[in-house]
Amino acid sequence: xxxxxxxxxxxxxxxxxxxxxxxxxxxxxxxxxxxxxxxxxxxxxxxxxxxxxxxxxxxxxxxxxxxxxxxxxxxxxxxxxxxxxxxxxxxxxxxxxxxxxxxxxxxxxxxxxxxxxxxxxxxxxxxxxxxxxxxxxxxxxxxxxxxxxxxxxxxxxxxxxxxxxxxxxxxxxxxxxxxxxxxxxxxxxxxxxxxxxxxxxxxxxxxxxxxxxxxxxxxxxxxxxxxxxxxxxxxxxxxxxxxxxxxxxxxxxxxxxxxxxxxxxxxxxxxxxxxxxxxxxxxxxxxxxxxxxxxxxxxxxxxxxxxxxxxxxxxxxxxxxxxxxxxxxxxxxxxxxxxxxxxxxxxxxxxxxxxxxxxxxxxxxxxxxxxxxxxxxxxxxxxxxxxxxxxxxxxxxxxxxxxxxxxxxxxxxxxxxxxxxxxxxxxxxxxxx
Ligand code: NAP
Numbered sequence: 001x002x003x004x005x006x007x008x009x010x011x012x013x014x015x016x017x018x019x020x021x022x023x024x025x026x027x028x029x030x031x032x033x034x035x036x037x038x039x040x041x042x043x044x045x046x047x048x049x050x051x052x053x054x055x056x057x058x059x060x061x062x063x064x065x066x067x068x069x070x071x072x073x074x075x076x077x078x079x080x081x082x083x084x085x086x087x088x089x090x091x092x093x094x095x096x097x098x099x100x101x102x103x104x105x106x107x108x109x110x111x112x113x114x115x116x117x118x119x120x121x122x123x124x125x126x127x128x129x130x131x132x133x134x135x136x137x138x139x140x141x142x143x144x145x146x147x148x149x150x151x152x153x154x155x156x157x158x159x160x161x162x163x164x165x166x167x168x169x170x171x172x173x174x175x176x177x178x179x180x181x182x183x184x185x186x187x188x189x190x191x192x193x194x195x196x197x198x199x200x201x202x203x204x205x206x207x208x209x210x211x212x213x214x215x216x217x218x219x220x221x222x223x224x225x226x227x228x229x230x231x232x233x234x235x236x237x238x239x240x241x242x243x244x245x246x247x248x249x250x251x252x253x254x255x256x257x258x259x260x261x262x263x264x265x266x267x268x269x270x271x272x273x274x275x276x277x278x279x280x281x282x283x284x285x286x287x288x289x290x291x292x293x294x295x296x297x298x299x300x301x302x303x304x305x306x307x308x309x310x311x312x313x314x315x316x317x318x319x320x321x322x323x324x325x326x327x328x329x330x331x332x333x334x335x336x337x338x339x340x341x342x343x344x345x346x347x348x349x350x351x352x353x354x355x356x357x358x359x360x361x362x363x364x365x366x367x368x369x370x371x372x373x374x375x376x377x378x379x380x381x382x383x384x385x386x387x388x389x390x391x392x393x394x395x396x397x398x399x400x401x402x403x404x405x406x407x408x409x410x411x412x413x414x415x416x417x418x419x420x421x422x423x424x425x426x427x428x429x430x431x432x433x
Pocket of ligand 1: 354
């Protein structure tokens with residue numbers, strides 16, 4: 001009898017979990033990868049920057065997993081709304097929550113609800129054509145934009161705002177974003193970090209890229225850099241990243257019209273404006289035991305757009321324990337919430353690491369299932385799910401449906417671009433027919 005596993009979320013964490021289960025049980029496992037969107041690949045499609053196509057090549061691997069025997073993609077099904085986790089636990093021998101962390105962590109400062117303040121999940125979703133954010137209004141008419149956070153998401157957002165339309169058009173950035181960015185007045189981009197260059201979590205390639213943009217120029221205040229001897233204590237990769245920041249401090253001003261200003265040692269304290277964001281108020285900080293402490297010295301950064309890139313939270317699901325403080329599911333290090341229910345990827349360990357970090361997560365969840373001695377309870381789980389969904393009038397989509405959408409997106413791509421994403425679920429379902 002085959003083991004039946006439901007994996008919720010068709011992003012990297014879900015596919016690596018499926019891959020691990022296939023390796024463990026071969027022909028003796030049936031896997032349904034369920035996603036709320038009609039399209040697979042989660043963060044690869046909606047999170048990874050459109051101008052980082054090489055990272056997206058990993059979807060070939062996920063495709064091979066999905067085409068493996070006994071493995072299905074069940075799209076357009078929202079767990080918690082169309083089917084409950086309790087029902088899935090009844091039908092399947094194991095359920096794995098690989099739902100990522102799609103919600104922005106709130107900034108929690110006065111004025112953060114003003115129009116013009118958005119989270120990176122929304123902004124990244126907008127330029128990547130995520131159906132939830134296709135209609136987002138991004139104010140681009142002010143010369144300033146402030147990006148809060150010193151991680152790679154902040155760099156992605158800055159780079160998208162800084163690039164020329166010609167640089168963007170050859171990526172799979174959504175057409176609505178290209179159209180809006182074509183008229184952008186943004187010239188001064190500020191990346192605001194509450195700590196310093198040594199504490200920033202940018203990676204080397206992402207930081208270095210900012211030095212090679214057609215019309216934008218990175219600026220680091222030399223006084224924000226620690227004495228160069230202190231770089232010796234850094235891990236080699238991180239030291240290289242800091243070397244890029246040092247080189248930005250030495251760059252001549254040049255002719256480029258857009259600046260990307262690293263505002264280190266600045267803590268956001270308020271967003272102000274008359275009915276909309278007009279400036280971000282920041283307080284200068286100093287480090288005490290590695291933590292940012294305010295000095296009381298305030299500055300205003302003029303901006304009509306504030307993007308908070310300060311981390312994400314997993315969405316809670318009815319009937320599943322949830323750690324509100326950490327913004328993710330509780331459980332042990334292997335990903336076990338309780339015997340039969342598991343979590344992998346960001347839903348288990350929070351929003352950190354690279355795409356590849358999810359791979360060992362998938363394997364550890366499968367090891368936990370083996371250790372738990374899961375046994376097949378019998379029955380045709382895929383048929384049971386289909387019956388339940390049909391009874392509720394839920395129209396699910398298959399991997400073959402996705403292959404059709406994939407071909408349609410590739411066919412409608414701008415010249416030089418890999419695809420033009422379909423950003424409306426209604427349109428997707430119409431095309432599937
Ligand atoms: P991140 O690397 O954890 O950075 C979050 C930043 O937000 C940190 O600088 C943090 O500062 C700051 N922050 C948190 N709360 C704050 C607050 N209340 N006020 C001001 N600043 C605050 O997270 P991320 O940029 O969202 O990226 C998530 C993961 O995806 C990371 O592992 C990242 O490397 C990965 N990613 C990779 C790529 C790529 O490889 N190309 C692209 C995008 C994302 P403190 O350090 O002081 O807490």
